[in-house]
Amino acid sequence: MMDPKRDGPSMMLAPSARGGAALSFPPSDPPRRFPPVDQHLVVPEKTRDEMIRGRKIIAQPALEPHGDVHANLGAVIRLHVREGYRASIDLLTRVSEGSNFATDLSIRRDGTDPSTGRRHLEEVSFEIVNEQAPGVVREKAEDLALRGVRRVFAIHVKRGEVCEWSREKAAFVPLDLDGMIEDPCFIRPIQVRALLDGAAAEREAARALERKGNPEILAIKQSAEEKGREEGREEGRREMLLEVLRERFGELPEAVQARVATATGATLSRWAKRSYAASSLDDVFVEVEEDSGPVRR
Numbered sequence: 001m002m003d004p005k006r007d008g009p010s011m012m013l014a015p016s017a018r019g020g021a022a023l024s025f026p027p028s029d030p031p032r033r034f035p036p037v038d039q040h041l042v043v044p045e046k047t048r049d050e051m052i053r054g055r056k057i058i059a060q061p062a063l064e065p066h067g068d069v070h071a072n073l074g075a076v077i078r079l080h081v082r083e084g085y086r087a088s089i090d091l092l093t094r095v096s097e098g099s100n101f102a103t104d105l106s107i108r109r110d111g112t113d114p115s116t117g118r119r120h121l122e123e124v125s126f127e128i129v130n131e132q133a134p135g136v137v138r139e140k141a142e143d144l145a146l147r148g149v150r151r152v153f154a155i156h157v158k159r160g161e162v163c164e165w166s167r168e169k170a171a172f173v174p175l176d177l178d179g180m181i182e183d184p185c186f187i188r189p190i191q192v193r194a195l196l197d198g199a200a201a202e203r204e205a206a207r208a209l210e211r212k213g214n215p216e217i218l219a220i221k222q223s224a225e226e227k228g229r230e231e232g233r234e235e236g237r238r239e240m241l242l243e244v245l246r247e248r249f250g251e252l253p254e255a256v257q258a259r260v261a262t263a264t265g266a267t268l269s270r271w272a273k274r275s276y277a278a279s280s281l282d283d284v285f286v287e288v289e290e291d292s293g294p295v296r297r
Contacts, residue, residue, distance in 0.1 A: 034147060037093050037121050041100040044092045052139055054098035065157045066130040069196065073105055073126060073155065076194050076201040079208040085123075085185040086110045093122065095143045103140065103152075104128045107185050123150045123185060126195075130157040141165040141172065151183065155195055162192050187211050230265070237268045244275045245284065256281060 042049040048059045062070060070089070078087045085107055092102045106122035113120045125144055129137050141152045145167055152165040154172050163172035175181075177196070180189035188211050194200040209217040238260055245252055263271070271284055278284045 035094050035097060036116060036118050038118050039094050040092060041094065050101035052099050052101055052136060063130060066128050069128050069155060069157055070104055072198055072201050073128065073195055076190065076204050077105055079205045080186045080188065080190055081107060082185055082187050084110055091122065095147050099143045101140060121148055124183060125149050126153045126155060128155045128157065160196060162195050234265050234268065237265065237272065241268055241272050241275060248275065249281055
């Protein structure tokens with residue numbers, strides 16, 4: 001018999017094939033069924049309505065702090081999304097029977113989910129928290145996690161904090177701003193600070209473009225590297241010329257050193273050729289006054 005005082009699943013005694021009784025357990029709960037992700041309770045793009053556990057909520061336009069962080073977030077995340085994934089802003093999702101809302105930014109697999117014939121459920125979601133009630137943010141995270149969203153982040157604008165939802169703790173856990181967010185849908189880890197700070201976001205965006213092989217970024221990098229190599233070669237020529245001049249003519253006047261320090265590569269080459277046969281410093285620098293002005297010793 002079932003014990004009416006017993007908490008949790010009950011056991012029943014059933015007749016055994018050999019007499020006596022055998023243990024019999026009730027069937028386990030059937031898998032939870034969710035409505036399709038794009039079967040909406042509210043009308044997308046025509047109203048600002050959202051539904052959270054049966055309560056209608058109006059999605060308000062943003063104030064500057066929220067809007068600024070939203071733009072920043074979209075830029076850095078969009079550039080980090082790996083091929084085969086897609087980032088969306090304000091994508092409305094049917095999270096449960098009673099919840100139909102959009103997070104500020106989400107990432108999902110591209111294409112159609114073969115098991116449903118509809119778009120994929122997002123795998124990662126970001127919510128920007130400025131004026132939004134903490135209880136609402138928590139309910140969203142709980143519903144998203146229950147639906148199957150792998151990771152849920154909350155960016156608290158006023159606190160300058162980025163948190164991630166922990167299923168184990170049933171709470172948002174703050175992240176180290178100098179730490180990195182790694183995920184299979186990103187081409188590279190993203191610094192946590194970049195989700196809040198514009199300068200950090202620009203650095204991370206540039207690194208993402210470089211990792212993706214963006215031709216403009218690669219051209220700029222190649223040009224900078226070539227310029228650095230050329231500057232390095234010129235610096236080497238300056239040091240070599242000064243060393244030869246000191247070896248031949250002793251301690252050099254400051255004017256000579258300053259002139260060598262500002263000369264172009266072509267001028268340095270001419271001076272270097274003359275330095276081996278010159279009988280004086282004047283012989284080295286003669287007839288090149290148009291390049292850097294006369295030498296004063």
